[in-house]
Amino acid sequence: MNKVMSSDELMKYINNMDSENSVIQFSIPGKGRFTLVLQEExxxxxxxxxxxxxxxxxxxxxxxxxxxxxxxxxxxxxxxxxxxxxxx
Incomplete structure (x- = not known):
């Protein structure tokens, strides 16, 4: 699981998402764990x-x-x- 330490880092992960790389799990210290899913348009x-x-x-x-x-x-x-x- 990726640990996200800044909003810039989170945006980097989001920008790298595509149909082949459509799910990312990450944690934000003090907030919790997240699963982000890129759905088809x-x-x-x-x-x-x-x-x-x-x-x-x-x-x-x-x-x-x-x-x-x-x-x-x-x-x-x-x-x-x-x-x-x-x-x-």
Whole structure:
């Protein structure tokens, strides 16, 4: 199991993932163990999913509204929020 000591190191592992190397297990000291799985990209559009499930459209709209109101965070922002303290 890989021990990740920084967000840069974690991004390096993520960037190296592909269809042949699609699962990585790692630990972050003080946080725990993680398994990251790269799933195949689905060619089906979100629009097709919304047509199958109208509640999904409502969920997307609510999620977008919450993000606009500052109640969300992007993956990039999450990684930026990690500090050295999180890895010790």
């Amino acid at each position: 689905d060619n089906q559009s979100i629009e097709a999913d919304i047509k199958k499930n109208p509640q999904l459209e409502m969920m997307f709209k609510e999620s977008a509204e919450q993000y606009k109101n500052g109640h969300g965070v992007t993956t990039s922002d999450l990684l930026k929020s990690l500090s050295v303290k999180n890895f010790s």
